[in-house]
Amino acid sequence: AQKITQTQPGMFVQEKEAVTLDCTYDTSDQSYGLFWYKQPSSGEMIFLIYQGSYDEQNATEGRYSLNFQKARKSANLVISASQLGDSAMYFCAMRGRTDSWGKLQFGAGTQVVVTP
Amino acid sequence: GAGVSQSPSNKVTEKGKDVELRCDPISGHTALYWYRQRLGQGLEFLIYFQGNSAPDKSGLPSDRFSAERTGESVSTLTIQRTQQEDSAVYLCASSSQGNSYNSPLHFGNGTRLTVT
Numbered sequence: 445a446q447k448i449t450q451t452q453p454g455m456f457v458q459e460k461e462a463v464t465l466d467c468t469y470d471t472s473d474q475s476y477g478l479f480w481y482k483q484p485s486s487g488e489m490i491f492l493i494y495q496g497s498y499d500e501q502n503a504t505e506g507r508y509s510l511n512f513q514k515a516r517k518s519a520n521l522v523i524s525a526s527q528l529g530d531s532a533m534y535f536c537a538m539r540g541r542t543d544s545w546g547k548l549q550f551g552a553g554t555q556v557v558v559t560p
Numbered sequence: 561g562a563g564v565s566q567s568p569s570n571k572v573t574e575k576g577k578d579v580e581l582r583c584d585p586i587s588g589h590t591a592l593y594w595y596r597q598r599l600g601q602g603l604e605f606l607i608y609f610q611g612n613s614a615p616d617k618s619g620l621p622s623d624r625f626s627a628e629r630t631g632e633s634v635s636t637l638t639i640q641r642t643q644q645e646d647s648a649v650y651l652c653a654s655s656s657q658g659n660s661y662n663s664p665l666h667f668g669n670g671t672r673l674t675v676t
Contacts, residue, residue, distance in 0.1 A: 477661035487649060489603075489667035496662050535602065539661050547616065548593070548665055550603040 446471045448536050450551035457526050457558055464511070465521040465554045467536030473497075476540030478519040479548065480510065484532040495519055497540075523556075531558045562586070564668035566652050572674045573642055581637040581671045585654030592635050593653040593665060594627055603651065609635065642675045649673070 447470040457463040469478065480492040495503045495510045503510040511520040519538075523530055536551040565584040573579050585592045594606040605619040609629040620626070624642075629635040639646055649672050653665035 475661055477663075479664055481667075486669075488669050489651065489653070489665075491664045491666065494662060494664055537603075541661075547605050547608060547619070549605070550595075552602045 446549050448549050448551035450536055450554050452554045454555040459560050461526055462524045465534050467519045469517050469538050471540050473540035473542050479537045480521045481535045482532045526558045528558050564654050566668035566671050570672045575675055576641055578640045581650050583635045583652030589654035589656050590632055591655045594637050595651045596648045598648045644675045647675045
């Protein structure tokens, strides 16, 4: 079975600083996708960034980048120049063939609080 | 276009009663998913529909839970004889390609179910 691990339950970061959120995964699949979602206190789940297992370059979307280290099975999210609006829960997720494509597996999440 | 729509947004019910939760996916999305999120926790996969294929029901926690989907449109999640441990936010998501590892899920705002 696939498994996602987020070891940081909570983090404080100062405004304008960068923050790295850790995510490691375990899978025997060769083809898989890695996703990061943001969940503010309002509860909505917002898709941030995607990385495919065969992508050679790290994904970037604005202030979000994904530090993908395939051999280490890690997919850390980097948020540059943090803003107060970045305060939220962040979930790492993956999907692959083993658990059926539909079963997007989520980690436990990391709560980020951005301080002025 | 419109995003994933869920109704009701909030539901309070008495223990033992049945409830129905509704999800309208994004138009044209062939895949539809239900997840459960208990307070302060991550997302728990419940069920996945992809086109006309048999749904993946492997995440349904008991036979009190069932879900249906009409073609590639509306889905209803039914919980019979509700228990207090069913209290959670039920999130619906859709994606344009359920059988592709690089297709992100787009989530609705969820239904907050409280069983008293």
